[in-house]
Amino acid sequence: MRIKSPLYTALVVLTLVVxxxxxxxxxxxxxxxxxxxxxxxxxxxxxxPSANLQFENYVQAFRLIFPSLLNSTIIAFSVTGLSALFGGxxxxxxxxxxxxFARILFILVGIAIYLPYQAILIPLVQLMARTxxxxxxxxxxxxxxxLNVPLASVLMGTFFLAIPRELEEAAEVDGANxxxxxxxxxxxxxxxxxxxxxIIIFTQVWNEFLLALTLATPRTxxxxxxxxxxxxxxxxxxxxxxxxxxxxxxxxLLFFLLLGQYFVRGILAGAxxx
Amino acid sequence: xxxxxxxxxxxxxxxxxxxxxxxxxxxxxxxxxxxxxFLAPLLIFLILLYGMLIWTFYxxxxxxxxxxxNYTFAGFKWYDMMFDLARFRQDVVNxxxxxxxxxxxxxxxxxxxxxxxxxxxxxxxxxxxxTLILYPVAxxxxxxxxxxxxxYQPDRGVFNTILRSIGxxxxxxxxxxNPDTATYWLIxxxxxxxLGFSVIILQSSFRTxxxxxxxxxxxxxxxxxxxxLLQIIVPNIRGGILILxxxxxxxxxxxxxxxxxxxxxxxxxxxxxxxxxxxVATFQQHxxxxxxxxGVIIFLLAxxxxxxxxxxxFRKWFE
Numbered sequence: 001m002r003i004k005s006p007l008y009t010a011l012v013v014l015t016l017v018v019x020x021x022x023x024x025x026x027x028x029x030x031x032x033x034x035x036x037x038x039x040x041x042x043x044x045x046x047x048x049p050s051a052n053l054q055f056e057n058y059v060q061a062f063r064l065i066f067p068s069l070l071n072s073t074i075i076a077f078s079v080t081g082l083s084a085l086f087g088g089x090x091x092x093x094x095x096x097x098x099x100x101f102a103r104i105l106f107i108l109v110g111i112a113i114y115l116p117y118q119a120i121l122i123p124l125v126q127l128m129a130r131t132x133x134x135x136x137x138x139x140x141x142x143x144x145x146x147l148n149v150p151l152a153s154v155l156m157g158t159f160f161l162a163i164p165r166e167l168e169e170a171a172e173v174d175g176a177n178x179x180x181x182x183x184x185x186x187x188x189x190x191x192x193x194x195x196x197x198x199i200i201i202f203t204q205v206w207n208e209f210l211l212a213l214t215l216a217t218p219r220t221x222x223x224x225x226x227x228x229x230x231x232x233x234x235x236x237x238x239x240x241x242x243x244x245x246x247x248x249x250x251x252x253l254l255f256f257l258l259l260g261q262y263f264v265r266g267i268l269a270g271a272x273x274x
Numbered sequence: 275x276x277x278x279x280x281x282x283x284x285x286x287x288x289x290x291x292x293x294x295x296x297x298x299x300x301x302x303x304x305x306x307x308x309x310x311x312f313l314a315p316l317l318i319f320l321i322l323l324y325g326m327l328i329w330t331f332y333x334x335x336x337x338x339x340x341x342x343x344n345y346t347f348a349g350f351k352w353y354d355m356m357f358d359l360a361r362f363r364q365d366v367v368n369x370x371x372x373x374x375x376x377x378x379x380x381x382x383x384x385x386x387x388x389x390x391x392x393x394x395x396x397x398x399x400x401x402x403x404x405t406l407i408l409y410p411v412a413x414x415x416x417x418x419x420x421x422x423x424x425x426y427q428p429d430r431g432v433f434n435t436i437l438r439s440i441g442x443x444x445x446x447x448x449x450x451x452n453p454d455t456a457t458y459w460l461i462x463x464x465x466x467x468x469l470g471f472s473v474i475i476l477q478s479s480f481r482t483x484x485x486x487x488x489x490x491x492x493x494x495x496x497x498x499x500x501x502x503l504l505q506i507i508v509p510n511i512r513g514g515i516l517i518l519x520x521x522x523x524x525x526x527x528x529x530x531x532x533x534x535x536x537x538x539x540x541x542x543x544x545x546x547x548x549x550x551x552x553x554v555a556t557f558q559q560h561x562x563x564x565x566x567x568x569g570v571i572i573f574l575l576a577x578x579x580x581x582x583x584x585x586x587x588f589r590k591w592f593e
C-alpha cells in the first residue's frame with residue numbers, strides 16, 4: 001500500500017522532521033554534555049559540542065559506577081540464562097498441552113506477568129531479610145526469577161506455538177522421548193526465540209529499579225540505584241550525570257542496536273502477537 | 275488440531291475424530307518426571323508469587339506499624355484510614371491523569387505514525403523511524419528520568435536555556451517545579467519512551483493479508499486516506515489496539531521510577547502516585563499495613579485492566 005502523492009510525501013517528511021528532533025535532540029545534548037568540562041557547561045551553550053573533549057568525565061563516572069556495574073552484570077546475566085531455561089520448559093508445556101490444568105495455569109501466568117511489584121514487595125522484603133538472602137546476589141536473582149519466569153514462559157510459548165508439530169511427531173515415531181524432543185528437536189529450532197526472550201528479560205532486569213532499591217544492600221547495589229544516587233549527590237554536575245546515564249544505558253542499547261530484530265520480535269511476542 | 279476441522283466422510287468422521295482426540299489426550303499426559311522437569315520451576319515461582327500476594331493482603335488487614343511485624347487482625351482499619359487521607363485522594367487523581375493522558379495521546383499519535391509509515395513513499399523511511407523512536411525501549415526510566423530532569427530544570431535546564439537563547443523568553447516554563455503541571459511533564463517522558471513501542475505493536479496488526487487487501491480495494495474505489503484509516507484500519511485492528519491500550523494502561527499504573535528520580539513525588543506531593551506512596555508509606559513512614567493496603571489497591575486496579583487482555587490472549591492461545 002504505497003501512495004505516491006506530493007501531499008503525502010510532504011506529510012511524511014514533516015513527521016520525520018518532528019520525530020527526529022524529538023528523539024535525536026535529547027540524546028545529542030546528553031552526549032555533547034557528557035564530554036564537557038564544568039566551565040564549558042557553565043557557559044550554557046548546550047547545543048555546541050565541546051572544543052576540548054573531556055573523556056575524563058567517563059573515567060570518573062565509570063569509577064563511581066564500576067562496582068554496581070559488576071553487580072548488575074552478575075544479576076542480569078544469571079536471571080536471563082535461568083529465565084530462558086525455565087521459561088523454555090514451562091512455555092513448551094503451555095504451548096503443547098490443552099488440559100484444564102494448562103488453561104488455569106495460563107491464566108495464572110497471564111496475571112503474574114503484569115503483577116505490579118508493589119503487591120508483593122512487603123512479603124518479598126520479609127523473606128529476603130529473614131533468610132539473609134538480601135545480603136547476597138542470589139537474593140535479587142531469586143526475586144527477579146520469581147517475577148520473570150512467567151513472562152519468559154509466555155514469550156517462549158508464543159514462539160513454540162509457531163513451530164509446526166510435524167517435526168515432533170516424526171521424532172516421536174522414531175522413539176524419542178519428550179526430553180529428547182524438547183532439547184534436541186525443538187530447542188535448536190527455537191534458538192532465535194531464546195535470543196529474543198533473553199534480550200527482553202535482560203533489558204527488564206538491567207533496568208529494574210523498585211526491587212533493587214528495596215532489596216539491595218551496598219554490596220549488591222545495582223547500576224540503576226547507583227545512577228539515581230549519582231543524580232542526587234552530584235547536583236548540577238550534569239556532565240557527570242550524563243556520562244553515568246550513558247554508561248548505564250550502554251549495554252541494553254548495544255543489544256538493541258546489534259540485535260534489533262530479536263528485540264522487536266520479543267516485544268511483539270510479549271504483546272502475544274507472535 | 276486440524277483433524278477435527280477437516281472435512282470427512284460422514285460415516286468415518288466420528289471414529290477418526292474420537293481416535294484423534296484420544297491420541298491428543300495421550301500426548302497431553304505427562305509422566306511425573308516429565309511434569310517435574312517441564313513445570314516445577316514455573317510452578318514454584320508461581321506459588322511463591324501468589325503466596326506473597328495473599329501475604330500482602332493479610333498484612334493489609336493486620337495492624338503492622340513500625341519495623342517489627344505485627345499480624346494482629348485489625349479488619350479494614352487501615353483501608354478506612356487510607357480513604358480519608360488527602361494524599362491518597364491526590365494519588366488517585368494523579369493516577370487517573372497518568373492512565374488517561376499517558377495512554378490516549380500515545381495510541382492516537384502511534385496510530386498516525388504507523389499509518390504514515392504504511393503509506394509513506396520514501397524508501398528506507400521505515401527502518402530509520404523504527405530505530406529512531408524505538409531506542410528508548412532499551413532505556414530505563416532512571417536513565418530517561420535523569421536526562422529529562424536536566425531538560426526540564428527551570429534555571430539552567432536545556433529547554434529554557436535554548437528558548438532564552440533564541441529569544442523566546444515568554445515560552446520558558448517551570449516544568450516539574452510547578453505543582454499544577456508537573457505531573458503532565460512526567461507523563462510526557464512516559465509518552466516519549468513508549469511511542470516507538472506502540473508504533474511497533476500497531477504496525478504488526480496492520481500486516482494481515484485480509485486488511486491489506488481491504489485497503490487496496492478501498493484505494494481502488496477512491497476512498498479518502500482518512501476514511502481508510504478510520505473506517506477500515508481502526509475497526510480491523512481492534513485486537514491490536516486492545517493489547518496496546520492494556521499494556522500502556524498497566525505500564526502507566528506501575529510507574530514509580532520516573533516519579534522517584536525526577537520529582538520524588540514533589541513539589542509537596544503534587545506528583546505523587548499510588549505506586550510511589552506505597553513505598554513511602556511502607557519504608558519511610560513504617561505504616562506497613564497501610565502500604566500493604568495501597569499495594570492491594572494497585573493490584574486490584576491492575577487486575578481490572580488485565581482481565582480483558584488475558585481473556586483475549588487466552589482465546590488466541592487455545593484456539
